[in-house]
Amino acid sequence: MKQLFRDVDGGPLCPEGSVACIGAFDGLHLGHRALVGHATERARALGLPLATLSFEPLPREFFAPDAPPPRLMLPRARAEGLFALGADLVGLLRFNRAFAAMSPDGFAQRVLARRLRAREVWVGPGFRYGNRRAGDLGTLQAAGERLGFSAGEIAPVMLDGGRVSSTRIRAALVAGDFTTAARLLGHAYAIGGRVVRGRQLGRTLGFPTANLRFRGKVPALQGIYATRVHGVGDAPWPSVSSFGTRPTVDGIEPLLEAHLFDFDGDLYGRRIEVEFVARLRDEEKYPDLPTLVAQMDRDAAQAREILMHTSQRATA
Structure with missing residues (x-):
């Protein structure tokens, strides 16, 4: 049975023991998949459950609330x-002030030993943890000797002469290089969520959209894109999408708006996934709605042309 938990303290979640791995896991790229895959193999070999530990918000978001790093997912x-x-x-x-102040030994004892009864803990290269990032692999191994678990790290996953990282993926997305982003991720970049009601302005302009909120996070990309929407029909649905704050209509919150070509149906409440295929342009502010609509027509035509000549992604 799958279980999601948020709290540091509480009763043991794995009374018979567990294998744990720790990471930010933003994007679940090839490096993350290697770490989780290795930990999964160890858990199955030992007949124990696998516990993956991450944080929400991510530590960099907590420490830089005015300039948080872009999120991939x-x-x-x-x-x-x-x-x-x-x-x-x-x-x-929950990464809050109390969690940030926790010592490396406190984390090892309260979370790994008490909460998870960990027998093995696996981390990625350069792992740091605890107050002021004082803990590293050596600290974790020393704690494990006292608390009854072993700790190890996996080798870095390299691609094109560099380590696979969320930072590289963000840079590729900003540049509109979805081929490189997909190679680093192991699949095409996409954002999923439940379709919410917007202002329905797009419908009045002849461009009804399926809207996904990014829940107060800073997205890793912004602009107008050729996209495919998964979860609507038997095959991915060609579309053109805007991801941004909609400056022409004085928007504030980042919103992903996907216009599905030749689609007639109600998607409100449905979970979909928007796959990004190609970047068309930056988001711009136009002097009036007719000018905006004319540009949307051009965007739609360009997106249709690109999608006709771009193969669909392989299943991740």
């Missing part, structure tokens, strides 16, 4: 992805 998608990779328990631990 939302918390729900991260948890669902970790479960799909083999996790039996996913911890999205």
Whole structure:
């Protein structure tokens, strides 16, 4: 049975023991998949559940609330992805002031030993933890000797002469290089969520959209894109999407708006996934709605042309 938990303290979640792995897991790229895959193999070999530990908000978001790093995925998608990779328990631990002040030994004792009864703990290269990032692999191994678990790290996953990282993926997305982003991720970049009601302005302009909120997080990309929407029909649905704050209509919150070509149906409340295929242009502010509509017509035509000549993604 899959279990999601948020709290540091509480009764043991794995009374018979567990194998744990720890990481930010933003994007679940090839490096993350290697870490979770290795931990999954160890858990199955020992006959123990696999617990993956991450944090929400991410530490860099907590420490830089006025300039948070762009996020590749939302918390729900991260948890669902970790479960799909083999996790039996996913911890999205509440990263708050008390958690940030926790010493490395406190984390090892309260979370790894007491909460998870960990027997093995696996981390990625350069792992740091605890107050002021004082803990590293050596600290973790020393704690494990006292508390009854072993700790190890996996080798870095390299691609094109560099380490696979969320930072590289963000840079590729900003540049509109979805081919490189997909190679680093192991699949095409996409954002999933439940369709919400917007202002329905697009419908009045002849461009009805399926809208996804990014839940107060800073997205890793912004602009107008050729996209495909998954979860609507038997095959991915060609579309053109805007991801931004909609400056022409004085929007504030980042919103992903996907216009599905030749689609007639109600998607409100449905979970969909928007796959990004190609970047068309920056988001711009136009002097009036007719000018905006004329540009939307051009965007739609360009997106249709690109999608006709771009193969669909392989299943991740």
